[in-house]
Amino acid sequence: MTTAERFREETLLSRPIRDLGLTIEGTALESLVAEFLQELHRVGIRRLRPHFYLSTQWIVNDGTIAIAIPFYLAHPELRAIHAEKTGWVEGNDRAELLGYLRHEMGHVVNYAYKLYEREDWVQLFGSMTQPYEDNYHPEPFSRRYVQHLPGWYAQKHPDEDWAETFAVWMTPGSNWRAVYLEWPEALAKLEYCDRIMASLRDRDPDVTVAERDEDVSQLTYSLEQYYSANGTAPEEKFPPGLDGALHAVFEAAGAASAPPSVPRVSGAALIRRCEADLLENVYRWTGHFPERTWPLLRHLAHRADELQQVYPINREATVLIALTTLVASLAMNHVLRGSYFSGPERNGTPERTSTPSLAQPSVAAG
Numbered sequence: 001m002t003t004a005e006r007f008r009e010e011t012l013l014s015r016p017i018r019d020l021g022l023t024i025e026g027t028a029l030e031s032l033v034a035e036f037l038q039e040l041h042r043v044g045i046r047r048l049r050p051h052f053y054l055s056t057q058w059i060v061n062d063g064t065i066a067i068a069i070p071f072y073l074a075h076p077e078l079r080a081i082h083a084e085k086t087g088w089v090e091g092n093d094r095a096e097l098l099g100y101l102r103h104e105m106g107h108v109v110n111y112a113y114k115l116y117e118r119e120d121w122v123q124l125f126g127s128m129t130q131p132y133e134d135n136y137h138p139e140p141f142s143r144r145y146v147q148h149l150p151g152w153y154a155q156k157h158p159d160e161d162w163a164e165t166f167a168v169w170m171t172p173g174s175n176w177r178a179v180y181l182e183w184p185e186a187l188a189k190l191e192y193c194d195r196i197m198a199s200l201r202d203r204d205p206d207v208t209v210a211e212r213d214e215d216v217s218q219l220t221y222s223l224e225q226y227y228s229a230n231g232t233a234p235e236e237k238f239p240p241g242l243d244g245a246l247h248a249v250f251e252a253a254g255a256a257s258a259p260p261s262v263p264r265v266s267g268a269a270l271i272r273r274c275e276a277d278l279l280e281n282v283y284r285w286t287g288h289f290p291e292r293t294w295p296l297l298r299h300l301a302h303r304a305d306e307l308q309q310v311y312p313i314n315r316e317a318t319v320l321i322a323l324t325t326l327v328a329s330l331a332m333n334h335v336l337r338g339s340y341f342s343g344p345e346r347n348g349t350p351e352r353t354s355t356p357s358l359a360q361p362s363v364a365a366g
């Protein structure tokens with residue numbers, strides 16, 4: 001272990017998170033928040049000022065106007081640890097971070113003005129009392145919903161539908177009237193948002209509660225404890241049928257037919273190298289959570305290793321297309337049916353439930 005690694009082990013990973021001295025002030029998040037507040041001003045939100053704090057995930061708790069930002073975004077080293085432990089980060093760059101803030105601001109507006117109590121709101125978005133299920137089953141490209149965060153997130157719950165609609169509405173240059181011209185139901189929601197936000201311009205919010213939940217200064221557990229409780233997905237069994245699929249992915253690339261002079265490279269290494277992009281894109285287009293795709297990819301890489309799968313180096317694009325399509329197809333199966341394989345040999349795949357833990361897994365924006 002190098003000195004740097006030992007420093008990381010001893011200080012960052014094992015100390016209580018509250019003792020790491022994490023704040024928004026003095027970090028890149030400070031100017032991000034400042035930029036966001038200017039954006040709010042520009043779209044005419046001047047009477048409602050949200051609060052910001054660091055917690056375990058992106059969330060606005062019901063009935064408050066306080067936006068929680070994941071604590072790991074406050075420090076590059078913590079961001080790296082988070083990526084290493086969970087496979088992905090919610091907010092890779094400034095543009096994505098602003099996207100998350102706009103989404104969370106949708107919740108703030110909803111709670112601050114109690115929009116969810118309005119009949120016209122309920123007619124368009126649905127009732128807030130609908131159960132909030134982690135395992136939602138999105139229909140990709142449904143024209144009833146806008147697209148903003150990955151994973152067809154608007155389809156999760158009426159509150160998320162509103163938050164996503166609001167986020168699209170407030171995104172500078174989103175050009176939503178043209179973009180959603182052929183999506184009448186989504187466009188109606190955006191037009192509604194536009195009307196209601198104009199009407200709220202000069203109105204003080206009904207709710208100004210800024211109570212924090214799990215503020216970073218109260219987190220008594222360490223990163224080590226946090227990730228051992230939250231970093232892993234429910235155990236999933238992978239039937240042996242995937243060996244055949246892997247064989248098809250790499251053999252179809254012409255491993256057998258390419259001239260021997262073309263160097264062969266490891267299929268497992270390719271899977272590992274593309275892990276982050278696969279997690280992100282599979283989530284974006286299927287709604288399959290990265291925390292679930294991750295063990296699947298690890299399993300595929302392990303099997304590709306065992307089976308000594310290789311491909312000719314000049315066929316990498318072909319192999320990647322085959323691999324991506326395979327993973328997306330498995331993911332879609334899981335989103336729709338709750339498991340990668342149907343039939344009696346599905347091994348009783350557990351439903352994704354909240355297990356007793358230190359905090360909720362940060363699978364998606366709250």
Ligand SMILES: [Zn+2]
Binds near residue numbers: 103
């Ligand atoms: Zn949300």
